Amino acid sequence: MNKAILNKIFRTALIGANPKKCISESIRLENNHIKIENDSYDLNKINKIFIISFGKSSIPMSEAISKILKNKIYRGLVISNDIPKNKIKRFSYIKSSHPVPNKNSLQAGEKTIKLLNSTKPDDLVIFLISGGGSSLMAVPKKGISLKQKQELSNKLLRSGLDIKIINFIRKKISSIKGGQLLNHSNSLNICNIVISDVIDGKFSDIASGPTVKNKKNDLKLEKAIKGTTFFKSLSLSIQNIILKEATPYKRNHKVKNYMIGNNGIALSFAKAKADELGYKTILYSSKVQGEASLIGKKIAKRALNIAAREKKSVCLIFGGESTVKVKGNGVGGRNMELALSFAIGISGKKKIHGLFAGTDGIDGNTNSAGAYCDSKTVIKASAMGIDAKSFLKNNDSYNFFRELKSLKITGNTGCNVNDIGIILIDF
Template identity: 40%
Template structure:
């Protein structure tokens, strides 16, 4: 592997991460002048509130909560920050609680109960500030009353390996939960609320990020039914009964637009994949690359998307198009992997391995696919580097790239050739970044 390209890709990726660092995003979004807090186009008189409650959830919840605590240092503040195991820490006035991701566990259930208890105290003279980031859908959970938590967890596991998109997965989650699909906005009412959101979803739809807990939901039980049928997911008894009751109008839908709870709930997007990509493009240009930002809307099957990047690389090598070399093509999004048999890896590592196979034998080209949270699937790597030599390097170590792609064992392939990109958990999450460099 061309070490210079590898180092350059790592630097470009690092710039993307720094641009969406959670505390930076919160401080960029809030402007305080004495007792006036400006959030987007809204102004809040902080002197009129008896109490300010903070509910933070997602992989970025702790640094987001810390930044807010610093901004409101002299005001009565209390609340809860729910984050993934290993991302916790201590905050002075806000309790930190760890739970599981991407599948909820008992701590996720307990966190949901804690949120419900805190919000039950909020009245019309109080302000609730929600700090929302990727991972929030699993980190706190409060299933509808008659849904078995064990079955709730099993359905999450099935959805995550089905090949369903995050929008589809969260449509199901919203209909299983009392806190998603506008549920938190209802719990906070009649208190005024502000939601600051770091998006980990393609296109940044607020009703999908963390399953849209503070915004209206347009999806229905019919959509829920279509998704489980499309991906051939077998529902266990309590969830099957819920869906049947929902289809028959016997169970309340998620909160829809026009509900009065949303009149006093303001949502502000503060960090996105686009912001990260813009920073990466700026860094690449400074390093001397002719840079193209392709899209932040990349979705689809990981191994198929890799073929597109390989084709772009070939075009650059052979025709110097769409731009002259050295070139850097950037994109972002969130792909999927339909897991049929069980190796170790994640969607970014799978994309890199597919790219390595498609680009076999090419020189002066490198591809990095990595998650901005520093975690790709259930692994300790953000993603992986791939180039035209990767397949041969694997073969020399007894690793068959094609076989390992078929068994979704990309982690062990790249671990074997020393090309995993390990940066640790970043504390932020705005989907994935894809970097193609051509010398």
Template identity: 35%
Template sequence: MTISYPRQFLHSLFNCAVDAASASQRLPAFLPSPPAHGRTVVIGAGKAAAAMALAVEQHWQGPLSGLVVTRYGHGAPCQQIEVIEAAHPVPDAAGQQAAQRIRQQLQDLTAEDLVLCLISGGGSALLALPAPGISLQQKQAINKALLRSGASISEMNCVRKHLSAIKGGRLALACGPARVVTLLISDVPGDEAHVIASGPTLPDPGTCAQALAIIQKYQITLPDSVLADWHSGAAETPKPGDPRFHGHTHHIISTAQQSLQAAAAKAREAGIAAYILSDEIEGEAADIGLMHAALARQIAQHGQPFQTPCVLLSGGETSVTVRGQGRGGRNAQFLLSFALACAGHPRIHALACDTDGIDGTEDNAGAYCGPDTLQRAQELQLSGRAMLENNDAYHFFEAVNDLIMTGPTRTNVNDFRAILIV
């Protein structure tokens, strides 16, 4: 089987993965029945929150009200549910005000009311209500330090829960005595519901002691008042088994695995064998790039462990310990490391993108590399190695016209990598 246009083929797999995770396709089957007598209040946060709210409006039988917060540019034309846009990945005043207004929506609820909570990746920054004694500016500084540290998403969210007045299950407590149904689009490796957007409506198994260990591991400075609350346990989150969560339910409606399976099916329809390596790969993006490149070369040169042609698919969330001054998200960082390791192998093509359409904080979803990518960079007198070390993969792929721009996809099941060996 010959693929005439490898870049377009890989991009089609990415589009298929994104479509498989869309709220419009996945959410309706998980909607609960409307309450017999009470109100339905919709709240939510995340890059997919507006798209999820729109899907609710299109399929709900009965009146609705509520408010969700999403990233700037990720809104949707909802009619009954208000949509507020705020900053991501570093929270801003708009996110703080949205969180305050969401909590106000929950006042005076009764046991006959239903709270439908729509959560997706990005909600940790977007639902920004600092715990007492912490200013928004302090929370912003801590968040920036976490993002540059190389911490995993589960580590970051453990810390965020213990800095918040609303995350780590606290938002659910504010809903009492109403019943809470949470629908989630997972952007975290392992699909642990309480990690997604720092679990605002789910009990938290993490502890202040664990958050302290993470801060110490990455040498992040906290205000003395926060440290005192963590040492004393005053900032502890509500735990599994807490009776205040009785009767609440949650459902993960979209996952990376589902998207990878959809992309694999599309590849097989085109006559290309597809193999899913993992849906929960974590680690330094550049190191993961080296690992994928070694596997791709083994296949291309020896037909092991898979025969060609084939495509390798993987998901998860890599991280980048920022040491340089350049631009570039984790997918571009992964792909530049991968391209350098493949050294222009004539049979290897690859794409790495974030399914939300935003690679880190940039305007691209990710990038593509082919056998001639490094050669074209050399003709422009670019040093891929130097740019990788400077965390400047964005400008590398921009110069060779290999960035992939999609704009916001309004879903988020995290990284998507596809490697074609012909």
């Protein structure tokens, strides 16, 4: 298995979407003005600057902006799934929970509201937003307990529902998501600096958009939700909360949104590296979504078709975020599930190698980012008495790849721009 080359390409993708790099290339301080893209914030007209950073990339994002703005920052709050060794002065930190919220998530929500309540109309609040914030900072709607919120979160993760439906439900059962956090800010100047983990890149969907004004209820999504077995399994009281009209905005905030990092950037860096290594590189898509096992099967067919017609080594790269409808009782994640399905699809064929991993270093509720596989993976497993199809059916991809020593372990990367698939077709 060509792990070395797969690792080089994946590592380069992470460098491309590195949060510190994204911040340092997007924000600058010139002549007492904060410059972001084509906009300029005159600090002579700003009273105090507050930084609120939440999501899986919140630590590196806050560290990067603090080096740019330095003592211009009055106060900061960082909400993450970790605590850094070196803390920034005037910043407070909360270690919260992902992917299911806990008491710390509620504390994070309460502290954020308290900080926003302390702001004045002429202050500037800069939100540093990345994926994972939906769980890390939570304030459930009145009538929903923390236990109910946790149960709903777990059910959503295992539901296999379209991510748009999942995000819609998350917003409706929250008191701060979907722009509702804005109601707690006395400051009228809101700046959202975002690294996206959402396929279509909608600001309102990243971390469930707590500081992005939402339009009225999406009637198409409501109709789609009503027809799901998931919705029908909920209590009547929670169904009513989900279908209730959105909370109106109380203040006329000036909100500016800036996208500084996403999956597309990571893929472009991955492609450049594959080109450099001598591969004919095909960028398949940055918007791959759907059931992981079906995507694995589809991508396997694509790889085999390429192998049949090409005479030069090819690197096929894609990004996105699949889902898994959990039916078994195994351990796994969407990337490992996709990898196992792909391995079954290419078994015994030509020299095909793959790496499927989450850019954040976490796949499902495991310590793995994803998995490696090749055309010999299933054959090797069979020789060990391991039936690949049985493991796939039981949603037990983690244990399958653990037995084959083919897990991709990265630890927390600090990056979070969806998932990446890298396939090498060698000749």
